[in-house]
Amino acid sequence: MKKIFKNQHLMLESFGYEFLVVCPNCNSKSKVISLGEHSPYETGITKRFICLYCGRTKEFVPKSNCFNQSIISYGSKWNDGFINIGGVFDWYFGYPLYLQIPCSDQTLWAYNLEHLEYLKKYVQAELRENHPYYLSVESRLPLWMKSAKNRDVVLKAIAKLEQKATQN
Ligand SMILES: [Zn+2]
Incomplete structure (x- = not known):
């Protein structure tokens, strides 16, 4: 039976309640969380790094x-003074993500x-709904991850990260 991935219209922002990051002090798995509402649009919320x-x-x-709005930068590069969404780091401190792995030259x-x-x-789903919501995680996934020919290599990389995530 073909698996169908049902778009859940989740945005990258939906997962920003916890970032597993590499501790800048000891290189161990550590995390960045919000003390309160985790939406990056909510202002005045303390962000905490803990190792x-x-x-x-x-x-x-x-x-x-001055309008009490969050100052957000979207992209793969870090900009000081911004909340940075989209790079291989947490949004607030800019620490490297713990769950990252080279895969298919990316x-x-x-x-x-x-x-x-x-x-x-x-990635597992063989059929996908067309027209994902344009701001959703799936619509913003890079093409190399969506390509069927990369499915096995991407799934292997994900399995390695799963292992890493559950280790200390
Ligand atoms: Zn540490």
């Missing part, structure tokens, strides 16, 4: 503009395990 391995913590409240990455599972379901 359970070496004990380092750091807090940060992103700046907002980098496959996910913020957390739920995000990874979402990507897996998408």
Whole structure:
């Protein structure tokens, strides 16, 4: 039976409640969370970095503009003073994502395990609905991940990241 991926219209922003990142102090798995509403559009929310391995913590409240709106940059590059969405790092501190792996000359990455599972379901599906919602995660996935010929190699990379995510 063909598997069908039902678009859930989840946006990248939906997974921003937790980022597994590489601790800048000890290189272990650590995380960035929000103390409150995790939407990047919500202002005045403290963001916290925590490493359970070496004990380092750091807090940060992103700046907002004079209209009390979040200052967001979308793209793969880090811009100081912005909340940066779309690169291979968390949005607030810019620490490298823990769940990243080279795959098909590109980098496959996910913020957390739920995000990874979402990507897996998408790639596993042999049939996909047309016209995904233009801001959804699936509409923004790079073509190399959507291509059927890369399915096996992408799924192998996802399996490695799953293993990594559940290790200490
Ligand atoms: Zn650490």
